[in-house]
Amino acid sequence: MAASAPTSSPRSRNLIIYGILTTLLVGLAFMAKAAAVIVAQRLLYPLPLVGGLVRSLEVLDLLNILIFAIVGMGLGLLTRFLPPDSRYHISYGLLVVLMPLLFLSGSLLHYQLWVNGVSTANDLTYATAKTLTNEWLQSTLGDTGFWGYYRFTAQYTVLPLEPDQVRQATLGADRVGSLVGGLVGWDQARVIGWLSFNTWILRLFYFAIACFSGITHFQDGIIQMHLTQDRQQQKRQQQQDKRQFSSGKGLPSSPSQGQDKTLDRQRREYDRQQRLEQAQADAERDRQERNRQAHDRHSQAQLEQERREAQQRQQEKRQQEKRQQEKRQKD
Known part of the structure; x- marks a missing residue:
């Protein structure tokens, strides 16, 4: 039991660090989505024409590309704190769960803001406003709650705040459907269904x-995590080799026979590694020098070829002019 404590303590500490950092990362991602939704709701959507276009195309969802990239990279880097035998399963599973939640979190906040807007506009409590919106959605599409709202926004860009506005929103969509249907020869229901289908494809x-x-970016994070671990391990190994080598120099002049053999072997190995690294560096310099010389020779040969071709063209031109002059003299 006492022997297992030192091994289990670092593992538990790493799991705690992973949990804290992952919670902060996910929390910041949701906060960024919420801030973007609130800013768009207050500043962007009320703009004439532009606000309706941005809402209908759901341009705000493009922010998910950046947020997903940050979350994926963060989860990839944080896998270093997980046990090696299960780190990839845990991280991938968490990423798969978080992606749809992050994607729908914006629409869910839009739904909550809409219910709050209905509550404020009609001087109702939140529960009463939610019941009223569920009745609107049920009468319009046959669904309630967030799913009904999500389907509603696929067909209608105007979100009603009062009961009379529900009919205005649906009538506006019906007029658009009738206009487009008259141009393409479709009926109104087919046009609205096609527009809704395009919205779902866009989503x-x-x-x-x-x-x-x-x-x-999750995979890039894992690669960066491995590279960081390899650099740290290599740095620790180099520091350990330096300490061993320096400690060998400082030993007494009459060490035991076993210690002397061990130190000699360590020195030979250290010298061998130094010679190997120097040989590799010299070979790399020689290769670069050969490539440079070959490139210079190729450039000189190409210049010489171009010079000969220019001389040949000039000589042919002089001969052609000479023949033309002789022909004019004969005439």
Whole structure:
């Protein structure tokens, strides 16, 4: 029991650090999404024409690309604190769970702000306003709650705050459907269904590129984590070799036979590594010098070829002029 304590303590400490840092990372991601939604709700969406276009195209979801990239990179770097036998399963699983939650968190906050807006506009409590919005969504699409709101925003860009505005929003969409249907020869329901389908395709596209960004940056984070660990291990090994080598110099002049053999072996190994690194550096310099000389020779040969071709063209031109002059003299 006493022998297992030193090994379990660092592992538990690493898990605690992983939990704290992951919580901070995810919390900051959700806070960034919430701040973007609130800013867009107060400053961007009320703008005429531009606000409706941004809301209909759901441009705010493009922010997920950056947020997913930061979360993916962070989770990849934090895998160093997880046990080696399960670090990738835990990190990948957490990333897969977080991606849809982060993606839908913006729409969920939009839904809460909408219910709060209905509560304020009609002087109702939050519970009463939520019941009223559920009735609107049920009568319009047949669904309630967040899912009903998510379907509603796929068809209607105007979010009603009062009961009379529900009919205005639906009538506005119906007029757009009738106008577009008259141009393409479709009925109103088919046009509205097609517009809703395009919105869902756009949402899937945004989600796909955001997930791609998160996964690729997660893999980059794992690579950077391994490179950092390798550099740290190599640095520790070099420091250990230097300490061993320096301690060998400072030993008494009459060490035991076993210690003398060990130190000699360590010195030979250290010298061998130094010679190998120097040989590799010399070989690299020689290779670069050969490449430079070959490039210079190729450039000189190319210049010489161009010079000969220019002389040949000039000589042919003089001969052609001479023949033309002789022909004019004969005439």
